[in-house]
Amino acid sequence: MKGGNRTRLPRVAEGIREELAELIARHVKDPRVGFVTITAVEVSPDFAHAKVYVSTLADPATIPELLEGLQHAAGFLRRELGRRLRIHTIPQLTFVYDESIERGVRLAHLIDEAVAKEPGRDDEGEDRGA
Known part of the structure; x- marks a missing residue:
């Protein structure tokens, strides 16, 4: 890993986490996506992929629907991240229940x-x- 990536990767992950939290709370209207917390984001060293860890206090039986709703919104979320963040590559988003x-x-x-x-x-x- 290049020296600059060692410090840049966590900053990019935190920026993605903050922006996704706001985007999901304010702009995702999918009824499957209720109150959700972004607990962490892991970005691959090449910035091509991001694993987004989410948590919710909703009924555990609704978690598969929640993840499906988030994945359905992934294209919109990537597009909005591209407008808000100053990074060359906007990673593919994969949502995982934490x-x-x-x-x-x-x-x-x-x-x-x-x-x-x-x-x-x-x-x-x-x-x-x-």
Whole structure:
């Protein structure tokens, strides 16, 4: 990888993430695409492809439809990115569901349950014997 790409790649990825978040929130009217968060963007070293990680708090059963709606809007989104960003190559966009937030919520819930069941705590999770 060229030296300039090492710093440029993350800046381009962040620019794409910010612009996509705004474009999706304000301009994508597809009913399959509800409230969505762009959690990360990974751009290939040649800037030809970008993997866009998305998350939503919607029903997990709707995730395939959400991804389908985003992929359907990919051409429009690329065209708008081309107008907004100053980069030579606008990458092909691939949308991927990011399960990390969902996993984090599940893990936090499990930790809360374990702490609540800890011996020496009352029903509100307060220490009784200190």
